[in-house]
Structure formats: C-alpha cells, structure tokens
Amino acid sequence: MKADHYDSFAERYSAANESNLMNGYYERPAMLTLAGNVTGRRVLDAGCGSGPLSAALRERGAVVTAFDSSPAMVKLAERRLGEDATLLVADLSEPLPFDDGAFDDVIVSLVLHYLKDWTGPLAELRRVLRPGGRLLLSVKHPIAYEVVHPDGDYFALARWSEACTFDGHRVELTYWHRPLHAMTDAFTDAGFRISVISEPPMSPDTPRELLPPHLVDRTAFLSFIFFVLEAH
Secondary structure (H helix, E strand, C coil): CCCCHHHHHHHHHHHHHHHCHHHHHHHHHHHHHHHCCCCCCEEEEECCCCCHHHHHHHHCCCEEEEEECCHHHHHHHHHHHCCCCEEEECCCCCCCCCCCCCEEEEEEECCHHHCCCCHHHHHHHHHHEEEEEEEEEEEECCHHHHHHCCCCCCCCCEEEEEEEEECCEEEEEEEEECCHHHHHHHHHHCCEEEEEEECCECCCCCCHHHCCHHHCCCCECCCEEEEEEEEC
C-alpha cells in the first residue's frame, strides 16, 4: 500500500470511523479494553489515522506519541489532538525515528494486514519497546480471506482486495492474508511472547440500527483478531 493511499479519502474515512460498527463499536472499544489502565504509560500509536485511539488513550492518562504514513491523516490527527500533541509522518515499513526502549506500549490498530513483510516492522516495534513492554495489535481475521475466497489456500500468503464505502465514498483496499500460525510465528521470531489472542464481542452500547440483520441477535462476530504481545 502506498504511504499516501489514504490521502485521497482521509476526511471520509475519518468521518465513518467515528461511529460506524467496525471501528466505533467493535475494534476501538476492544483495543481500549485490552490496553486497560494506561495512566502514565508512554504509548506509541503506530498508524494512528486521524487520531481517535490516540485521543482516547490520552484521555485515560497515557503519554501518547503517534504517527501515520498518510500526511492527510496526520493533519486530521493534529486537528483533533491539538498543537501540543507529538505527531509525525512515518512509515512502519521503514526505520522508526525513536530511541530504543522509548515506549511502554505500542498499539498497532488495523495496520499490519496491509504489509506483505512483517519482519522489519516487528523488529522496529520490538526495538522501540522497553523490555517487558506490550505490543497490542489488531488485524483482519484470517477467516475473512476464506469467506471472500472459499477456493483460496488458507495456508498461503495471499494478496486480496475488497471494496469499502466510507461516508458514501467507495474505495478499494488491498490486504495480505496469512494464516494464524504465520502470524504467531512472526511474533515469536521477533522477540515477543504472546499474552493474549482475542476474538472480542462488539460493544454492548452498539446501536441496533448499525447491525445488519444477521447480527441483530448476536453479541459477537468474526472480523478482526487481536493480540497482546510482551517484549522479552
């Protein structure tokens, strides 16, 4: 994915992200629950988008630094978080401009599934975490590829795309599927210990009007998978 891919629809994506089902009532609440008490913790929001997660973490007492590869998204995050926020344009596929062990927690929300190679990014995320620090991340659940491509090979690394609509604007997003064991192998190879693998429910506050008919009587569904990893 090009670094500026989101620039062309950043405003629309940000508007949809605020209160839609997938982000507003599923992924973001789940990530904040996994993060727990972050008061006083140095947290890096890697791939921050327009900053809703950074804002929520800061409200909970975290000392937040954030970056995104999209300049347009960073501008939106600056608008949300204010001039005193530590925000920059950076690419997770390249060396990060932070010291070794600079953070207690790194949060990578719905970013890694855009990348074919996880080796370099995970090494950098491990480098900027202190020993014992946490990497919290969410990615497309590997079952999503199976649903869209029932004849595909679940065990193969595969590039796939889907059409998404953000605030009435239709775009195509492209992901890299990898099986669950490839994800966990990549984490352990990078020097992480797996603490949590989570398939969380949606928020209990989810408005019923946001739910498609097949989810109205359910509390959970498979879309993303979440991990909490410990640097060692």
